[in-house]
Amino acid sequence: GAVVSQHPSRVICKSGTSVKIECRSLDFQATTMFWYRQFPKQSLMLMATSNEGSKATYEQGVEKDKFLINHASLTLSTLTVTSAHPEDSSFYICSARGGGPGGPGETQYFGPGTRLLVL
Amino acid sequence: GQNIDQPTEMTATEGAIVQINCTYQTSGFNGLFWYQQHAGEAPTFLSYNVLDGLEEKGRFSSFLSRSKGYSYLLLKELQMKDSASYLCAAMDSNYQLIWGAGTKLIIKP
Numbered sequence: 001g002a003v004v005s006q007h008p009s010r011v012i013c014k015s016g017t018s019v020k021i022e023c024r025s026l027d028f029q030a031t032t033m034f035w036y037r038q039f040p041k042q043s044l045m046l047m048a049t050s051n052e053g054s055k056a057t058y059e060q061g062v063e064k065d066k067f068l069i070n071h072a073s074l075t076l077s078t079l080t081v082t083s084a085h086p087e088d089s090s091f092y093i094c095s096a097r098g099g100g101p102g103g104p105g106e107t108q109y110f111g112p113g114t115r116l117l118v119l
Numbered sequence: 120g121q122n123i124d125q126p127t128e129m130t131a132t133e134g135a136i137v138q139i140n141c142t143y144q145t146s147g148f149n150g151l152f153w154y155q156q157h158a159g160e161a162p163t164f165l166s167y168n169v170l171d172g173l174e175e176k177g178r179f180s181s182f183l184s185r186s187k188g189y190s191y192l193l194l195k196e197l198q199m200k201d202s203a204s205y206l207c208a209a210m211d212s213n214y215q216l217i218w219g220a221g222t223k224l225i226i227k228p
Contacts, residue, residue, distance in 0.1 A: 043218060043220045043221060046218075049215070091159075093161045093162075107152065107164055107167055108164070108216060109164060110161040111161060112160070112161050113161040
């Protein structure tokens with residue numbers, strides 16, 4: 001299957017600082033990338049969908065000024081958690097769509113996730 | 120509205136067979152995905168069905184009935200490493216994935 005990398009895998013930061021997470025599709029071009037958050041023992045929660053070269057579409061309840069998403073190229077999307085607080089501590093997972101069964105409805109492949117701990 | 124239903128938890132024995140069911144209701148339909156997620160890790164892609172019938176891939180098979188809005192994931196010759204959550208997701212007319220809450224599969228020796 002297609003490979004998606006995510007960096008860093010784990011980050012600890014102080015409250016009030018900003019953290020940037022990178023998501024890269026390594027062997028395919030991803031026109032669409034997704035950012036999810038998952039709290040322990042809970043379901044994946046879609047935060048936003050980003051298409052290359054355009055503004056991200058945020059799900060209801062997700063603050064776009066707090067979670068800045070940039071999808072500058074077909075292989076890179078970044079999520080910046082601004083002014084992080086302890087309640088932002090979570091497992092953040094990106095996925096990229098492409099490289100799977102044909103057509104626009106291509107498979108989503110997930111990055112390994114980033115575990116964020118805000119102290 | 121759009122909805123995915125799958126059991127919360129299932130238990131099976133090593134070496135046995137288990138079937139995880141999923142029913143879906145979506146606005147339009149462009150396929151049904153199954154993902155595996157081990158604790159503390161990101162989901163990994165298992166299968167994709169868009170036509171009715173059974174798709175077999177090694178020990179794992181996935182079935183789809185579009186008329187019934189129903190799919191199942193069949194795991195054979197269960198191994199301890201198969202202990203994980205299995206996520207069912209249906210793709211709607213906008214090519215967006217609608218996720219189920221996942222089925223936690225516990226394998227006992």
